[in-house]
Ligand SMILES: [Zn+2]
């Protein structure tokens with residue numbers, strides 16, 4: 001489930017993207033895997049034809065245990081950036097790690113996913129752009145530390161900023177209360 005904070009727009013050279021409807025402060029939780037997000041087991045996914053697998057992956061991502069998640073809503077249109085303003089906390093939700101100004105594009109670091117054989121030339125423009133995108137685990141050296149440095153203050157701020165998904169997080173994400181105060 002995604003917080004109702006973004007609009008879907010065409011973006012030059014990148015297809016579609018999600019843009020902030022208003023200023024979104026650091027610490028805002030914007031997405032979590034809810035009961036409406038579809039999850040296919042690794043086993044079921046492997047049984048699909050290569051063509052169906054490819055089509056499914058276009059709107060989905062792979063998590064650590066090999067399951068394939070198709071998120072509800074527009075989240076799949078969030079583009080990758082190596083300097084993303086939203087990151088995976090590893091706690092069942094995604095959080096804004098840099099303030100997103102009204103009209104600014106929301107971006108996510110896809111390197112947290114476990115999609116095998118997926119790569120593209122990254123043109124995100126971040127100073128430390130990976131150049132060629134791939135999902136590698138363990139993560140490239142220093143990346144985990146870089147994310148943790150951004151995630152720590154964002155998680156501390158979570159209890160002080162408005163949380164549009166608060167009720168749903170408390171209901172569906174075990175342990176979310178720790179961050180929501
Ligand atoms: Zn959902």
Ligand SMILES: [Zn+2]
Pocket residue numbers: 081082083122123124125126128129130131
């Ligand atoms: Zn990049």
